[in-house]
Amino acid sequence: MKLKTTLVHPPQVQVPPGNPPLVAPIHQSVKFEHDTVAGTLAALRGEKEGYFYSRSRNPTTQLLEQTLAGVQGREDAIVCASGVGAIAQALFGLLKAGDHVLCFVETYAPTRSLIRRQLARFGVSHTMLSVEDNAGIERVLRDTPTALVIFESPTNPVNRIADIAHITRLARAAGAVTVLDNTLAGLHQHGDTDIDLFVHSLTKYASGHGDVMGGAVIGARALIARLRPEFTHFGGTLDPHAAWLIQRGLKTYLLRYEAQCQTAFEVARFLAGHPKVVRVHYAGLPDHPRHALAARQMTHFGTVVSFDLRAGRAAGDRFADALKLFAIAASMGSPESLVIPPGLMGPYDLPAELLALSGLDPGTVRLSMGLEDADDLIADLEQAFTQV
Numbered sequence: 001m002k003l004k005t006t007l008v009h010p011p012q013v014q015v016p017p018g019n020p021p022l023v024a025p026i027h028q029s030v031k032f033e034h035d036t037v038a039g040t041l042a043a044l045r046g047e048k049e050g051y052f053y054s055r056s057r058n059p060t061t062q063l064l065e066q067t068l069a070g071v072q073g074r075e076d077a078i079v080c081a082s083g084v085g086a087i088a089q090a091l092f093g094l095l096k097a098g099d100h101v102l103c104f105v106e107t108y109a110p111t112r113s114l115i116r117r118q119l120a121r122f123g124v125s126h127t128m129l130s131v132e133d134n135a136g137i138e139r140v141l142r143d144t145p146t147a148l149v150i151f152e153s154p155t156n157p158v159n160r161i162a163d164i165a166h167i168t169r170l171a172r173a174a175g176a177v178t179v180l181d182n183t184l185a186g187l188h189q190h191g192d193t194d195i196d197l198f199v200h201s202l203t204k205y206a207s208g209h210g211d212v213m214g215g216a217v218i219g220a221r222a223l224i225a226r227l228r229p230e231f232t233h234f235g236g237t238l239d240p241h242a243a244w245l246i247q248r249g250l251k252t253y254l255l256r257y258e259a260q261c262q263t264a265f266e267v268a269r270f271l272a273g274h275p276k277v278v279r280v281h282y283a284g285l286p287d288h289p290r291h292a293l294a295a296r297q298m299t300h301f302g303t304v305v306s307f308d309l310r311a312g313r314a315a316g317d318r319f320a321d322a323l324k325l326f327a328i329a330a331s332m333g334s335p336e337s338l339v340i341p342p343g344l345m346g347p348y349d350l351p352a353e354l355l356a357l358s359g360l361d362p363g364t365v366r367l368s369m370g371l372e373d374a375d376d377l378i379a380d381l382e383q384a385f386t387q388v
């Protein structure tokens with residue numbers, strides 16, 4: 001062969017059986033070949049094992065899917081390019097014109113927007129309540145035929161806790177699919193509930209280093225099989241390199257999550273005793289309105305702590321400016337601690353009557369714990385309080 005041809009067709013190195021690498025390799029290939037047309041067709045029809053095109057399936061993303069399903073306590077998963085991608089593709093994959101969705105004011109703003117704007121354009125209606133409104137949830141699921149309920153627990157940013165058993169029991173009776181955005185709770189929590197489909201932003205705790213985005217849906221094999229062609233056709237595929245980074249992050253997931261929860265508890269206790277703070281939103285504190293429910297549903301109360309600053313919005317922004325260790329930045333679950341001040345806080349898309357239900361105060365500040373020492377973070381908060 002001439003050099004040009006040799007360069008395009010390098011030799012393949014096969015790892016011998018019984019000699020696996022300790023870290024799974026990245027299959028950074030869009031295409032996989034079969035020896036014959038008949039073999040290719042057999043793989044495409046599912047008659048034999050194999051891969052063809054990485055938008056549908058790739059060994060590196062598949063490894064991540066299997067790992068995530070195992071951690072969340074379900075049979076299968078699909079990964080994709082971001083948390084919002086997972087939510088959007090799941091909603092569009094499960095719903096059709098004429099369907100009704102039950103959703104909540106406290107839900108992540110882009111999810112609310114997907115339901116209120118994009119799905120509405122395709123003839124999907126919704127009812128929006130507070131996730132703590134047990135009677136309202138019961139009324140809607142009794143009186144309005146509902147295809148799907150989507151919610152979070154704890155909610156972002158004010159850590160409201162959903163009564164998961166109440167929602168799943170009523171939804172099951174009404175024939176509605178339950179979707180729990182479990183991003184804040186983490187992959188290891190709520191697996192023992194009757195939730196049909198978990199969605200996650202892998203951008204946060206799974207990857208854990210703030211350097212890669214990803215999303216996942218996790219559920220029973222049949223439901224995931226129904227969604228897989230939808231995801232393939234929407235095309236928000238996770239790149240194998242991103243999947244590999246997330247897989248690497250997962251090795252330290254629980255250590256990081258536990259450490260960040262411990263810091264969150266210490267910070268929440270400090271804030272609860274501070275005279276400039278009106279209210280602390282953290283389900284691990286005994287005076288959180290749903291602490292007992294959270295303690296029944298969760299093993300860890302989360303890494304996000306929000307609080308309402310007595311002096312209000314402008315002071316909240318000055319407070320964030322004064323912090324040295326907390327970066328003014330989006331997201332959570334990274335090694336660095338982060339702050340979202342009132343000036344950057346949603347939900348501006350909501351009408352006044354729904355905004356009033358959201359639990360947000362003009363002085364609400366959200367803190368997301370990193371991996372720094374809790375004493376240093378508390379000292380930083382202490383010095384920032386002196387500036388407002």
Ligand SMILES: Cc1ncc(COP(=O)(O)O)c(C=O)c1O
Nearest residue numbers: 082083084108156183201203331
């Ligand atoms: C609860 C929740 N769901 C979904 C997302 C979206 O994830 P991504 O940024 O990976 O699209 C976020 C991001 O902050 C979130 O907080």
